[in-house]
Amino acid sequence: MLQKNSQVRLGCILTLSLIFALLGGCGDYENNVYQGNRDGVLHVGNGTEPQSLDPHIATGVPEHHIISAVMEGLVAKDRKTLMPKPGVAESWTISDDLTVYTFKLRRNARWSNGDTHTAHDYAWSWWRALQPALGNQYAYMLFPIDNAQQYYEGEISDFDQVGVKALDDYTLQVTLGNPTPYFLQLLDHYSLYPVHQATIMKFGDADERGTRWTYEDNLVGNGPFQLSEWKINRSIEVQKNGYYWDVDNVRLNKIIFYPTDNVTTEERMFRAGQLHITSSIPADKIQTYRDANDLSLRIAPYLGTYFFRININTPHLSDKRVRRALGMAIDREKLTKNILKGGQIPAYAITPPGTLGYYADTDLTFDPSAARALLAEAGYPDGANFPVTEILYNTNEAHRKVAVAIQQMWRENLNLDLELLNQEWKVYLQTESSGNYQISRAGWIGDYVDPNNFLDMFLCGGGNNRTGWCNPEYDNLILKVAPTMTSHEQRLAVFAKAEKMLLDDMPILPIYTYTSNYLINSAVKNYDSNLMNHAVYKDIFLDPVLPQAAKEME
Amino acid sequence: MFKFALGRLLQSIPVLLIVITITFFLVHSVPGGPFSADKAVPPEVIKALEAQYNLDQPVWQQYLSYLGDVVTGDLGPSFKYSGRTVNELIAAGLPATAELAFYAMLIALSIGVSAGVVASMRPNTMQDYLPMTGAMIGICMPSFLLGPLLVLIFGIYLDWLPISGWGDIPGDKVLPSITLGTAYAAYIARLSRGGMLEVLSQDYIRTARAKGLSETMVIGKHALRGGLIPVVAFLGPAFAGLLGGSFVVETIFQIPGLGRFYVQAAFNRDYTLILGMTVFFSTLIILFNLLSDMLAIWLNPKLRHEIQGNH
Numbered sequence: 001m002l003q004k005n006s007q008v009r010l011g012c013i014l015t016l017s018l019i020f021a022l023l024g025g026c027g028d029y030e031n032n033v034y035q036g037n038r039d040g041v042l043h044v045g046n047g048t049e050p051q052s053l054d055p056h057i058a059t060g061v062p063e064h065h066i067i068s069a070v071m072e073g074l075v076a077k078d079r080k081t082l083m084p085k086p087g088v089a090e091s092w093t094i095s096d097d098l099t100v101y102t103f104k105l106r107r108n109a110r111w112s113n114g115d116t117h118t119a120h121d122y123a124w125s126w127w128r129a130l131q132p133a134l135g136n137q138y139a140y141m142l143f144p145i146d147n148a149q150q151y152y153e154g155e156i157s158d159f160d161q162v163g164v165k166a167l168d169d170y171t172l173q174v175t176l177g178n179p180t181p182y183f184l185q186l187l188d189h190y191s192l193y194p195v196h197q198a199t200i201m202k203f204g205d206a207d208e209r210g211t212r213w214t215y216e217d218n219l220v221g222n223g224p225f226q227l228s229e230w231k232i233n234r235s236i237e238v239q240k241n242g243y244y245w246d247v248d249n250v251r252l253n254k255i256i257f258y259p260t261d262n263v264t265t266e267e268r269m270f271r272a273g274q275l276h277i278t279s280s281i282p283a284d285k286i287q288t289y290r291d292a293n294d295l296s297l298r299i300a301p302y303l304g305t306y307f308f309r310i311n312i313n314t315p316h317l318s319d320k321r322v323r324r325a326l327g328m329a330i331d332r333e334k335l336t337k338n339i340l341k342g343g344q345i346p347a348y349a350i351t352p353p354g355t356l357g358y359y360a361d362t363d364l365t366f367d368p369s370a371a372r373a374l375l376a377e378a379g380y381p382d383g384a385n386f387p388v389t390e391i392l393y394n395t396n397e398a399h400r401k402v403a404v405a406i407q408q409m410w411r412e413n414l415n416l417d418l419e420l421l422n423q424e425w426k427v428y429l430q431t432e433s434s435g436n437y438q439i440s441r442a443g444w445i446g447d448y449v450d451p452n453n454f455l456d457m458f459l460c461g462g463g464n465n466r467t468g469w470c471n472p473e474y475d476n477l478i479l480k481v482a483p484t485m486t487s488h489e490q491r492l493a494v495f496a497k498a499e500k501m502l503l504d505d506m507p508i509l510p511i512y513t514y515t516s517n518y519l520i521n522s523a524v525k526n527y528d529s530n531l532m533n534h535a536v537y538k539d540i541f542l543d544p545v546l547p548q549a550a551k552e553m554e
Numbered sequence: 555m556f557k558f559a560l561g562r563l564l565q566s567i568p569v570l571l572i573v574i575t576i577t578f579f580l581v582h583s584v585p586g587g588p589f590s591a592d593k594a595v596p597p598e599v600i601k602a603l604e605a606q607y608n609l610d611q612p613v614w615q616q617y618l619s620y621l622g623d624v625v626t627g628d629l630g631p632s633f634k635y636s637g638r639t640v641n642e643l644i645a646a647g648l649p650a651t652a653e654l655a656f657y658a659m660l661i662a663l664s665i666g667v668s669a670g671v672v673a674s675m676r677p678n679t680m681q682d683y684l685p686m687t688g689a690m691i692g693i694c695m696p697s698f699l700l701g702p703l704l705v706l707i708f709g710i711y712l713d714w715l716p717i718s719g720w721g722d723i724p725g726d727k728v729l730p731s732i733t734l735g736t737a738y739a740a741y742i743a744r745l746s747r748g749g750m751l752e753v754l755s756q757d758y759i760r761t762a763r764a765k766g767l768s769e770t771m772v773i774g775k776h777a778l779r780g781g782l783i784p785v786v787a788f789l790g791p792a793f794a795g796l797l798g799g800s801f802v803v804e805t806i807f808q809i810p811g812l813g814r815f816y817v818q819a820a821f822n823r824d825y826t827l828i829l830g831m832t833v834f835f836s837t838l839i840i841l842f843n844l845l846s847d848m849l850a851i852w853l854n855p856k857l858r859h860e861i862q863g864n865h
Contacts, residue, residue, distance in 0.1 A: 052636035210637035232646035234810035426586025463594025
């Protein structure tokens with residue numbers, strides 16, 4: 001008996017000693033939030049490992065967060081309203097015909113290595129952004145600039161013909177091809193941020209992708225923070241940039257971004273006081289937080305629309321009565337309230353309501369009897385003889401739920417039996433863009449706050465159209481008429497007219513307007529909700545009188 | 555032994571070549587390219603990107619130049635993480651993954667072998683049933699269930715241990731190592747029980763007992779060495795499996811390891827990263843199998859004689 005016990009004991013000792021080794025002198029530790037509040041360090045859940053911090057290469061939201069901390073454009077945005085406010089440019093004037101913008105740059109603006117920051121940096125940066133070899137997916141953001149598109153597409157080869165001119169070191173003149181009321185907003189998009197020429201040239205050619213200039217110790221930016229550490233798949237750390245023109249008003253000392261791919265893990269990290277802010281929240285947790293009246297849950301309108309595309313080249317879906325019937329048989333209120341439960345707003349148009357004061361003129365409603373009548377008129381009374389139709393979605397639990405709910409609504413309201421088809425993300429993208437689908441789920445997140453960003457998606461043959469729908473009159477309104485309108489109201493009226501055309505033909509079924517849902521610690525101040533969920537990091541501070549709040553969160 | 559090892563290493567070259575070839579043509583034939591995105595990418599951008607990564611060349615040419623690079627140890631640039639090489643990403647993820655695998659293996663071995671030995675000493679009694687039931691539960695419990703469960707109990711409710719990270723906070727390595735190690739502990743328990751039972755019925759054990767040796771001596775000195783051969787044979791593939799299969803645990807515990815890259819690479823169609831990881835893991839599996847075979851030979855005199863006889 002004694003011998004057997006010794007075996008067991010040996011096993012136990014081995015296991016325990018291993019555990020102690022792993023604990024590595026485990027003691028009481030302060031969590032990140034507690035420590036961060038004391039030291040001015042913000043811990044941010046950032047979704048995923050960024051693919052690049054080069055503003056002319058990056059494309060995603062996690063990249064945007066970091067880039068906007070280490071770089072700044074001519075114009076910044078108000079953290080609540082997103083209205084343009086001075087960034088590197090301390091002021092600007094706009095010509096009467098709304099095409100010539102003259103920016104006065106701050107004389108105290110510096111790069112993070114101390115170099116002077118001048119108007120020439122913009123001319124060079126935008127030249128770089130327009131080099132086709134660089135593969136800049138956001139090059140089109142510069143197209144409102146006169147001749148930028150022609151230069152990018154090789155129609156002209158002389159960059160001097162592009163409407164960017166440094167009049168002197170601190171004056172930049174930008175000439176637009178057409179009046180573009182949202183141009184100032186574009187300047188706060190990272191694709192128009194300036195880059196540090198000497199650094200880029202040190203690590204490769206100007207139009208060379210994937211050089212090492214954006215890495216730790218190399219990156220030179222002009223933003224309120226500078227990159228101090230990049231541990232792959234672990235964290236990215238930025239610290240206050242002493243050369244920033246407004247450094248006295250930057251209150252955080254450091255921000256640490258974590259690649260939190262798994263939302264469930266991220267939520268647990270938040271609960272354990274490892275994060276101040278999460279990038280998202282698991283959909284099934286929203287209700288729990290709501291029921292508990294937990295103030296850390298934040299739900300805010302987001303500039304994005306969830307919709308279904310309809311391939312109008314499908315014979316039975318080419319009839320707009322069928323498409324409208326499908327659109328009218330979706331109970332969006334029920335969907336958002338009972339299924340999504342994340343505060344989403346039922347959508348009856350593609351442009352989110354209130355985008356720059358714009359409200360679409362839509363007569364789309366939930367009206368099952370009218371929908372049935374339309375379907376009968378189109379030759380499918382009570383859904384009889386309706387051909388087999390598939391709803392395509394990319395593999396994701398939330399998309400599946402929406403597709404199943406809508407499938408059910410069409411069954412109940414129209415007596416149609418549609419099938420569901422899910423595909424892995426990249427396969428789905430290929431299927432959809434090659435037009436090899438019938439109905440497909442889709443989403444669009446705005447790049448700037450303007451109806452144009454949603455409506456120019458459906459231009460004839462546009463890369464994001466993918467429905468086969470084409471209306472030259474619509475194109476004319478968006479491309480020719482709207483840009484020449486001199487007043488904001490007139491321009492919105494043109495958009496409303498165009499969107500009405502789109503909704504009448506209904507190549508898309510708007511479903512809901514997104515919300516940004518995330519968790520935020522009560523110590524974080526000046527992190528306001530806005531339509532694009534853009535944080536203005538230079539304004540944020542941590543309220544040190546509230547460290548207890550962090551402890552309570554655990 | 556040296557000749558045996560060398561022979562096995564030479565055999566591994568065609569194996570690796572086959573792995574690379576199959577993976578290469580498989581990833582290139584999967585629908586959806588590395589540069590497709592939700593927001594349409596202009597054709598000229600796709601063209602520029604494809605030119606940069608030589609994707610505009612015929613596939614066989616890409617294959618040959620890839621092989622050429624692999625021979626020199628260059629696994630190429632990642633398509634997704636602009637400016638990072640696959641070698642760099644593997645080097646960044648390997649330490650955490652290897653350390654996690656090492657701790658998990660230690661846990662698996664210490665729990666598994668002790669449970670297996672204890673169980674084998676009194677077969678078909680409670681002393682056998684209890685640890686083996688535990689092992690069965692361990693095998694059946696997936697890490698995506700065990701991990702969050704441990705986090706909830708020890709991380710959130712009891713607040714004893716950190717729930718995420720790797721080497722950032724003292725103790726943050728405990729829960730992931732236990733999560734990953736448990737399933738393997740269970741396998742090892744069953745294997746060592748089986749191995750021990752077989753050995754304990756052998757003549758030389760009877761002889762040892764007849765000599766009047768204590769049970770500790772019989773088990774510790776005579777039986778264990780033979781009884782653990784199945785475990786040793788399992789160690790090679792198990793360690794490779796731990797390295798390559800830690801994706802779920804890495805994701806649950808936010809560990810900056812290789813597993814997360816591997817899975818993401820497949821979703822991103824990051825061809826070079828998928829290939830590089832596959833080559834890397836294949837090499838590891840071959841090496842660990844070789845090592846465990848060599849260990850088994852060293853432990854088993856019969857095999858040793860066979861090898862020496864052959865050469």
